[in-house]
Amino acid sequence: MKNIKLNSILSRILREDSRLDVLIDKYTKPKKDAEKGNPKALMGMDILGQIIFADPTTKKPEGTDTSDLSLENLKAVQPGQYVNWMLKNFEKPEVDESGNIGRARELFMEDLFKVTDDLVKFTKYKQYFPVDKRDINKFTPSSLFTFLNNFELPERIKDKLKKSEVKKEIRKEREGFRHPGATVEFVGDNYTVVKIEGDSEKSREAASWYGGYYDYGQGESRWCTSPPNSSHFQGYIKKGPLYVLLANNDNGSVGGRTGLPQERYQFHFPSDQFMDRLDHSINLVDFLNDKAPDLKEYFKPEFAKGLVSSGNKIDISYPNSSSGKYIALYGFEELIENLPETITEFGFVNKSSQKLAWEIPASIGRFKQLTMLQLDGVVKTLPDEIGGLTNLFMLVLSNNPQLKSLPASIGKLNNIVVMNLMGCDSNLFKTLPEEVQKQFGTESHAEQFYVHNTN
DSSP states (O other): OHHHHHHHHHHHHHHHHHHHHHHHHHHTSOEEOTTTOSEEOSOOHHHHHHHHHHSTTOBOOTTOOTTOOOHHHHTTSBOOTTHHHHHHHHHSOOOOTTOOHHHHHHHHHHTHHHHHHHHHHHHHHGGGSOGGGOOGGGOOHHHHHHHHHHOOOOHHHHHHHHHHSOOOOOOOOOSTTOOTTOEEEEEOSSEEEEEEOSOSHHHHHHHHHHHTTTOGGGTOOOOTTOSTTOHHHHHHHTTSOEEEEEESOOTTOBOTTTOOBSOEEEEETTTTEEEOTTSOBOOHHHIIIIIOGGGHHHHHHHHHHTSOBTTTEEEEEETTSHHHHHHHHHOHHHHHHHSOTTOOEEEEEEOSSSOOOEEOOGGGGGOTTOSEEEEESOEEEOOGGGGGOTTOOEEEOOSOTTOOOOOGGGGGOTTOOEEEOTTSOTTSGGGSOHHHHTTEEEOTTSTTEEEEOOO
8 A cells, every 4th residue: 555655656746747847848948949040948947937836726845935946946846737828828928019029928927926816716716607717728817807807706605705704904094195105296187196206115005005905806906016015016116106196086986995096097107007907008198188188297207208218219119109109199399309419310110000191390400410210101291401410321211102202402411321212102202303313223122212322
């Protein structure tokens, strides 16, 4: 009998070691990239370890240090039943409209503790779900949260749980929106803005309080900065302040822990995150234009901070980037007037479904150090002042069908080497003086793509 038990234990250990080996081999060993042809691993051991420990069904010896992500420590645990599901969602994450998979994976890892929380609830209440909702593989992390948030337990089960669970502390007493560790910065028509900055015990507690201690089931927030002693708070606050927006009229809907309005938002400009109470991204441009127009001027300095990247380069993806949001809120001319004259590259690409056709302001001529100017899908007219950008060697005006003529002053750009007019009117280049046209030759592989004729 002892031998049978020993063999069973050894078999289980070998089986779990084998499973871990499979995960290591599949996810952390370099695989040849079909496009780039270079070995590439999906993740490191640290990511794999975090995901294994984030599964609430992972079995680990008592006293296991979950911060130790070494292979030796991982071999002592038994990966849980949800590990493969989490790995699949890391490999192919839900992406936003920008399509940035790398950023989506960063956010997946940042919100891993939320996935753990949801998986605990999924395991606990699965027996009460409709049969077709008991398979975790039918969910993504976001659809799982949505399902759990909307699921109602049978009344008899609710009554039973109420008797067995200790009720959480209700803290509805408050004095306005003020709290130690934060400042009320602006009281608008519809919303009050609270600012939290600096990493201190008071500011950490303030972030928890305004977030409602992560008790979103009682109408509080699901922000990763709201759990007490959240490590995520430190990661955000060192990059810049957190702003909490609270509805002035709570319409009778308040959080059960704090008494704060359920309608609340948290903004963090350095990470370009603008979230509602349930930590879903909002359309910031629509929000400020429609629901809180009086906050546009207040937040303008925060938008302005993100306009210029390192090396005096402007790279605008409209309307998704910080600069793109700035333009959508304040206008293109306002952007031009607030940029430093020292910028050397200016790139603008319209990635929206809007067909933009703007009259580029004369003030663009003040960027004398520009070497590259790209205005893709946005131009209706160009000013004569563009001829003053004598350091330009590349001019990209692609995908501007409403641009009918080019100013003759482009002939003054003696250093220009490349002119890209692809996607524009086929006769656009011919609007330039003949002597300018002779300076260029057409590349045979790309219509409307011109390079300086050096012969």
